[in-house]
Amino acid sequence: MPRGDLVIGVDCSTTAAKAVVWGPTGIALSQGRAEFDLSHPRSTWAEQNPEDWWTATQQAIRRAVQTVDRERISAIAITHQRETFACLDRAGMPLRPAMVWADTRATEEVQKYGTAEVHRITGKPPNPTPAWYKLLWLATHEPETVQHTAMVVDVGGFLIHRLTGEFRTSWASADPLGVVDLSTFDYSDELLATVGLGREAFPTLHAPGEQLGTITEAAARQTGLPAGLPVIAGLGDGQAAQLGCGITAPGTAYLNLGTGIVSGTFSRTYASDVRFRTLAAGIAGGYTLETFIGGGTYNIRWFVEKFAGVNTQMLGLDLSPEQVLEAAADMLPPGSDGLIALPYWTGALTPYWDHHARGALIGLTGVHGKGHVYRAILESLAFEQRFLTTGAEEALGDQVTRIVALGGGSRSRIWCQILADVMQRRVEVVSEYESTCLGAGVLAAAAVGIHPSVETAAAEMTGTGRAFDPDHTHVGAYDRLYEVYRQMYPALRDLFGALAAAQ
Template identity: 45%
Template sequence: MARAVGRPEDQLDTMMRDLVIGIDASTTAVKAIAFARDGSPVCEKRATYPLSKPAPGYFEQDPEDWWTALSTATRELAAAVGPHRIAALAIGHQRETFALLDEEGRALRPAILWIDERSRPQVAALSARVGRDRLRQISGKPPDPTPALFAIEWLRQNEPDRLAAAFAVADVHAFLSWRLTGERVSSLSSADPLGLVDLERGVWSDELVSLVGLRPDQLPRIAQPGTVVGELTAEAAAQTGLDAGLPLVAGGGDGQLAGLGAGALDEGSAYLALGTSIVSGMVSDRYCTSDAYRTLSSPTGVGFMAETVIRSGMTLVDWAARLVRGNADPETLAELATLATAVPPGSEGIMVVPYWAGMMNPDWDDAARGIIVGLMLSHRPEHLFRAVMEGIAFEQSLSTAALEESIGRRAERFVVSGGGTRSPLLMAIMAAALERPLVTSAVPEAVALGSGILAAVASGWHPDIATAMAEMIAPSTRTTRPDPSLSAIYRGRIPVYRELFPANRLALHRLKAV
């Protein structure tokens, strides 16, 4: 527990500390949420930061903006609830993003974000040099620009002096930990997405670290999720409004923590986030890798998570609305959804392959692009709108089937979160395509709650993470069950969908080349 400091009235029994803070440092903002012992959110504060796009495919941020946002959000939160009530805090954050830092913890250049694509040539070169299967076997990730490994190789080739001069290479967790406690430490589930970890052993991979020209001393210490990694310094306390000595608990990457906060880590469940991208996954007690998914460390510190990603998720639904109506405001989306509900399943022959932002699993093909087939003069905007949703659902069905076959287990239900849960049409289509019930998460901020659960266990509120999940995650009140007749229709169309990308792959590669 935190050391009581300061005025006599601050010398409180640790049992009076009845809140934990869960941090969600996303791509656009820091959210700091105070949770009570039963998991109910008591207060939330948020601070945003900008995103820089210095060149096509380049995405960067100033790490100082992460710290400014975190300290602003926590200072406002502490002022609202009282710092003496906070027992601990833990950090969830955007994965794969990293910064180069000097000995004072200051950035030597802007941080490179997880969505950055400048390293595609390095992905191809390292895959040819080391072997893509070897890279995947060590890190759990098929070669792709997302893991920081390849962006670091880009730095080695394009900014070698800056990379060599860096005192530290830090993910968001390590950067914020250093600022908060003076300890340069990252959670295993934070460090793992960088692509530099020997995932089966849970340590930095000497082979991958040396491959991209790093020194082991440049990397942070790795801690198990849910363990105390340090205490807030007096300087950090002054800036954040929290008590000096407050324990900082190892958190994790936002994707893993979303599964934890949504309560989807039992063997019978899978998580499904219907957001900007569609992210889904399941836990596994054994280490296995495949091009069908990415393997990640579990946010509990035990076992692994197999995760699939469809890059174009709700962004594609918005795109379709803008294309046919000129905007994607809530009223327009609702109108199109109402019209699309009346369109027969299968959209009267239109089929959409949702690769507008490229393709990750299972082919990891940077030439992949969106495909629309079957258009006729009789089709109306609502046909295309429905076909987009069906394409996303068909793709998720194939991704889930490949994942389940590889890990040898079938999910009985999906715990669903994200903006897509607000669309009854999409939920009905997805449930029918997956032929499983979709349980809508009652937790609107699953990443922050996942962080809060880890902080709560470290604070001694609960004996283990399973108990904390049972006590802190509100039960869902909404389940979307598959319509058997709709499932039967989609069961006949998904095999046709499966053939579309292979049939067009050569043409897409030729198109990219010219």
């Protein structure tokens, strides 16, 4: 029996650490948050100080446990930004800044080593995101770093070591690094040897939901947690979002409308394809099949900050610029009066994997204004998600009949309705905003017996609120526009390459 009926979920993302104390029905009882920096020393580099992850996590946990009975807390689990990794020395200290998932410096390594066989082993189409390619970059450009590396850790593994003193992690946390054979959920000795490292330089792998250790006396003093508290193997933030949306079976996809847009479905069998990337799921032995749009709310924020020029304070409005633009966009017909966008502001990921691809607006005329561009961007992201979801369905032979939306973009009524209309599927919005962190809480609650299984914990602790059904008066128009959209990237692909070469 668990020591209490509460668990803590920690989400150490790209910008902040969040800690939430969850009740047995998924109600957030208290939470804490602490931010940290992301640096870009060069245009294609993205780095962080791993010590900032630990400092922020300590602060977030201390704040979260201040207002609850700590004796009721039974376990803690961690979810985190994926693909990001740190190289540590024998004392467990960072040898250099951590290389973040958004770092794209390893393009030459992708071209040289990104084979179909690597894709088959890892489930990751060749691209600079997985850590394996960045480790190959280090082997070439910083061989002394690799030589002195005693341990390569994902973000979760780093925090688990600080909490328990053990170098352990879950295979659902290490898998996004691109060094795990997804047919066995074990490290690929072949891939590690290519970098020049052995499995002794990586944490031991455990199933998500397995106890990895307990809080040490030192960690208890730093976090305010009880010493001896069980630490449960967590998972990457995408897979955690899946659990936090209550998805434990095929047929439903989560749609995280964040800076990037990540959508995933659950599968009981392994498959690899360029139309999605495959990861270990939160349910041990299962898989998460994901599509990824690099620019989600990033594209919207770009337009609002760089071009929209909507100053609501000067207008005396208690509204955000996005709310004003949404009101304008809502008055426009489907298709934004003939304006259509290609949303590759940050390049194209699934299924094209083209880092030369860029954003485009087609059909501009003198009648178009700010509301038209805003709506066209929202529609383009819906078109792209329909394209990706349909491609994944064709590859797997399984239909997605229901979409569960989360993330900042899910607060937009007009965007959720456009998604439902374009994708011709019901879109439900999660009732708990911190659903990614909740996914870690689901694992912790099942691990210590608050619920008998991960599936039961997900069913009992998650739920949806608002729902959007397709407006069938818009379906025909969006079907015609979608056929135009599908032709845009193929028509522009060679121009994107030529533009990159000209620059």
